[in-house]
Amino acid sequence: MALLEIRDLHLAMRSFDGEAHVLNGIDLAVERREVWGLVGDTGCGKSLTGLSVSRLVPTPPGRFLAGEIRFEGRDLLACPEAEVAELRGTGIGMIFQDPTTNLNPAFSIRTQLVDVALSAARRDPAILEGARGRAAQAAAERLAAAMLDRVGIPDAAARLGDYPHEFSGGMRQRVLIAMALIGRPDLLIADEPTTALDVSVQAQILRLIRAMVEEFDMGVLLITHNLGVVAQSCTHVAVMYAGNIVESGPVRAVLTTPLHPYTRALLQAIPTRGVVRGALRGLAGAVPNLIAPPPGCRFAPRCPRATDACRAAVPPPRGEGHRVACLHPGDRDA
Amino acid sequence: MLRFVLRRLVLVLPVLLGMTVMMFIIARLLPGDPVALAAGPNATAAEIAAYAAEFGLDQPVTVQYWRYLSGLLGGDFGVSIFSRRPVLDDLLTYLPATLELVLAAMFLAVVLGIPAGLAAAVWRNRWPDYLGRVAALAAISMPRFFLGLLLQLGFAMWLLWLPLGGRFPIILEPPPLVTGFLTLDALIAGDGTAFATACRHLAMPAIAMCLSPLATIMRMMRASTIEVLQQDYVMTARALGLPARQIVFKYVAKNAVSATLTVIGLYFGWLLGGTVLVETVFDWPGLGLYATQAIVSQDFMPVIGVAMVIGLLFVLVNLVVDLLYGVINPKVRYS
Amino acid sequence: MTHAVASARGQALRRGWFRFRQSGLSMLGAALVVAVLAIAIVGPWIAPFPGHVAGGVDTANRFLAPSLAHPFGTNELGQDVLSLVLAGTRISVLAGLGVVVLGTLFGTLVGAVAGFAGGWTDEVLMRLSDLKLTIPGLILAMAVAAALGAGLLNMVIAIALSWWPGYARLVRGEVLARKEEVYVAAARAIGASPARILFRHVLPNIVSPVVVKMSLDMGFAILTVASLGFIGIGVRPPTPEWGTLLSVSRSYMPDFWWTAVFPGLAMFVAIFGFNLLGDGLRDVLDPRARR
Numbered sequence: 014m015a016l017l018e019i020r021d022l023h024l025a026m027r028s029f030d031g032e033a034h035v036l037n038g039i040d041l042a043v044e045r046r047e048v049w050g051l052v053g054d055t056g057c058g059k060s061l062t063g064l065s066v067s068r069l070v071p072t073p074p075g076r077f078l079a080g081e082i083r084f085e086g087r088d089l090l091a092c093p094e095a096e097v098a099e100l101r102g103t104g105i106g107m108i109f110q111d112p113t114t115n116l117n118p119a120f121s122i123r124t125q126l127v128d129v130a131l132s133a134a135r136r137d138p139a140i141l142e143g144a145r146g147r148a149a150q151a152a153a154e155r156l157a158a159a160m161l162d163r164v165g166i167p168d169a170a171a172r173l174g175d176y177p178h179e180f181s182g183g184m185r186q187r188v189l190i191a192m193a194l195i196g197r198p199d200l201l202i203a204d205e206p207t208t209a210l211d212v213s214v215q216a217q218i219l220r221l222i223r224a225m226v227e228e229f230d231m232g233v234l235l236i237t238h239n240l241g242v243v244a245q246s247c248t249h250v251a252v253m254y255a256g257n258i259v260e261s262g263p264v265r266a267v268l269t270t271p272l273h274p275y276t277r278a279l280l281q282a283i284p285t286r287g288v289v290r291g292a293l294r295g296l297a298g299a300v301p302n303l304i305a306p307p308p309g310c311r312f313a314p315r316c317p318r319a320t321d322a323c324r325a326a327v328p329p330p331r332g333e334g335h336r337v338a339c340l341h342p343g344d345r346d347a
Numbered sequence: 348m349l350r351f352v353l354r355r356l357v358l359v360l361p362v363l364l365g366m367t368v369m370m371f372i373i374a375r376l377l378p379g380d381p382v383a384l385a386a387g388p389n390a391t392a393a394e395i396a397a398y399a400a401e402f403g404l405d406q407p408v409t410v411q412y413w414r415y416l417s418g419l420l421g422g423d424f425g426v427s428i429f430s431r432r433p434v435l436d437d438l439l440t441y442l443p444a445t446l447e448l449v450l451a452a453m454f455l456a457v458v459l460g461i462p463a464g465l466a467a468a469v470w471r472n473r474w475p476d477y478l479g480r481v482a483a484l485a486a487i488s489m490p491r492f493f494l495g496l497l498l499q500l501g502f503a504m505w506l507l508w509l510p511l512g513g514r515f516p517i518i519l520e521p522p523p524l525v526t527g528f529l530t531l532d533a534l535i536a537g538d539g540t541a542f543a544t545a546c547r548h549l550a551m552p553a554i555a556m557c558l559s560p561l562a563t564i565m566r567m568m569r570a571s572t573i574e575v576l577q578q579d580y581v582m583t584a585r586a587l588g589l590p591a592r593q594i595v596f597k598y599v600a601k602n603a604v605s606a607t608l609t610v611i612g613l614y615f616g617w618l619l620g621g622t623v624l625v626e627t628v629f630d631w632p633g634l635g636l637y638a639t640q641a642i643v644s645q646d647f648m649p650v651i652g653v654a655m656v657i658g659l660l661f662v663l664v665n666l667v668v669d670l671l672y673g674v675i676n677p678k679v680r681y682s
Numbered sequence: 683m684t685h686a687v688a689s690a691r692g693q694a695l696r697r698g699w700f701r702f703r704q705s706g707l708s709m710l711g712a713a714l715v716v717a718v719l720a721i722a723i724v725g726p727w728i729a730p731f732p733g734h735v736a737g738g739v740d741t742a743n744r745f746l747a748p749s750l751a752h753p754f755g756t757n758e759l760g761q762d763v764l765s766l767v768l769a770g771t772r773i774s775v776l777a778g779l780g781v782v783v784l785g786t787l788f789g790t791l792v793g794a795v796a797g798f799a800g801g802w803t804d805e806v807l808m809r810l811s812d813l814k815l816t817i818p819g820l821i822l823a824m825a826v827a828a829a830l831g832a833g834l835l836n837m838v839i840a841i842a843l844s845w846w847p848g849y850a851r852l853v854r855g856e857v858l859a860r861k862e863e864v865y866v867a868a869a870r871a872i873g874a875s876p877a878r879i880l881f882r883h884v885l886p887n888i889v890s891p892v893v894v895k896m897s898l899d900m901g902f903a904i905l906t907v908a909s910l911g912f913i914g915i916g917v918r919p920p921t922p923e924w925g926t927l928l929s930v931s932r933s934y935m936p937d938f939w940w941t942a943v944f945p946g947l948a949m950f951v952a953i954f955g956f957n958l959l960g961d962g963l964r965d966v967l968d969p970r971a972r973r
Contacts, residue, residue, distance in 0.1 A: 100588075101587060101588035102589070109583060114579035115579045116580055119601045120601070128589060128593065128597075129587045132587075132588055132590060132593070189583070196587070196588065365810070369817070369822075370825070480707075484954065484961060488901060488905075488950060489953075490908060490953070492909065492925075493928065493946035493949060493950065497943070497946070499935070505936060616818070620817075620819060620821055623821065624909055638821055639913055642828045642915065643914065645828055653821065654818070
């Protein structure tokens, strides 16, 4: 049984102009100790996939049309809200993009970490080693300091009383990671955790997340638009385009032998050291309108290999391990 | 921070100075003859002139103003031409009554308005929100003096639950004077009956006065809560499993209150100026009633005195509000 | 291009009207305001006892409880309270309108002068308006009204004197913002007068906020007028002003409650109407306030 298994997930979002079909049959399975990179353009639905797992997509305007999200075998979409709420923080931890806006400016980080620890301990007393009442508060503070230390904040105990604005951006993201991990989640969803950070800090944060995977024996869903981040820190990758996962598999296989034309286009758009002037390729065309999407493969309008069959029906994913949803996948030597 | 406070206090001075100038202009340049009024309807021209001389009102306005200002430096607020009592004494007598009323009303408004606004925001666009918004607008539209009369009609005249007006029955011995607030003084003296009596007198005027700030605080709190609820950190708190109650009442409330604070400060001054009506209805012996009597008889020294006290209090309250920002929002530093 | 601008503005208006109509409360406010204005116009003529409005008394019928002949009862002089309330509408609305219009005109003038002149003129005028924030408006209005002497006009002037700072700030802010715009700088370069810039570039941009503020202020102005009447400064009997009516009849409570309650209710309904309307208009016209 996979830690997280998403099957054929369909999500629609109501907007001013109509209802957009933003997730169009997502299939994904994450095991413990796997780091799955979820890549794609802005608006392809990767963040919504992450939010769906924690059931944090507001409904309305959102509406789940079909599919299952199984967490340790339990279908979260069929659970009552109270049961999903029990999982947040302890079963599933989350980190978001902008560390400046994701910490509450009016409270010290001690308060914020301790509250998360205490609420997690109500469900799993082992987190605070069974401490109760006043002892729990003290234990939570000790745990908070230990976690800050673990995520690499120097002089952690002394900085507990500081407010978010007294930390640098990278340090704030470390605080948020500590906060997400303090309840010992089995699955960590990290939504663009490094996008708002300096490049030098990005690598540190990614290394930190990698290290935590082993230590906490958890699975990670790392949402990013940056294939470099995926190459650096993921074990697996799923490439999304307009609400579909078009290609997925072990990171090495997908990045060295991309099969889907969209994945190839993405890889061609990355500048490398040996790149020749003019060789960098952008992708012509635009993302399709999701309110009335074309019936077939959503990439077909921009695809150089598209045929009539592509435009007729959405191609199902094929293959074992390295899967691709394309009728005309590229050759391994291409 | 001390420098911040001092600078703010120094900035008050020109405001107070401007206030005296304006009041002198109103008192001396507009038609109306306070001396004739004060001297009585049967006074002869000579008597009126003598009366004017006694108070220095025969001097040119500039001289009068200069005298007033130099008196102020020594804490002399002038003399009422009616009662011939020093204005300062009167102010000190009536100020505690008004402050007690305003603080009680403000307390009610804050204690009820902030949770109401929070609730309206959490239930946004559902029936508690609609109900609250209509009620708030109705409360703002309700003239305080009419509400006061209705309360009197209902609770004092028909139900006979509460006293019609006044601050404390004349026939009873008030608690020994410490703070000037009867409720507090009664508590200090450990006199339960006196406390209850003071509270019963305070209840209706405070309710009549709190309604409109209550509604404004609620509307402000609703707006700022809605804004805070959309912040990223609220999503993070939810994603990490904090209970909804804790998120709203602890994390959201503190952020939303800081925007509401300004309104509270502004309203405080507005209430101080607006006690006039409620004090008239409930015969509450405070600054408003004092100012009204002075204005009707065009006795301007008390009016200037009242305006200055209220202006000063207004500035002080807003200073406290600004300092409170620092408590609520750790980013604010006073420099 | 002018055509495009005009049609865009028309579309915005249509959309605003649509949103306004969606809100039942705004429509209720509009209905109340229309009713109040209608009564203000025809009130004295539809009053069942026009003689009482003019000051006539009927001592034989003092303190009659509400009945079919006198739906609001009669007062201590035997006057029909309904007639007085209907006639009082005109006075309150006129006085409120006078306050708001005078306040707007004066505020616009001060704001425009401060904004265009800048320097110490600006400084002095703005500090003066700050002063108005600190001095309690009601006490100021009371003092001025008492010094000027009784009378509706004097009262309106007295209240308007404490009313302008809000408008002055609005206009000054807009003037300062527009002055920086390239097209206004260009207009000034070719010799457009401040008045032209004011009327062509500044005022059209603040019509919406001023209209919203005026309608919200209208309720508050009516309230202030009634407050002065209630305290006994301003209009004197027999002028049937609502606040004055209330102040006279409160001494006859609780037995003759109708003499006080009906004028008070009329006041509340009128103010509530203007506030509902103003709130609705603000939601439509001021995008920043929309939630």
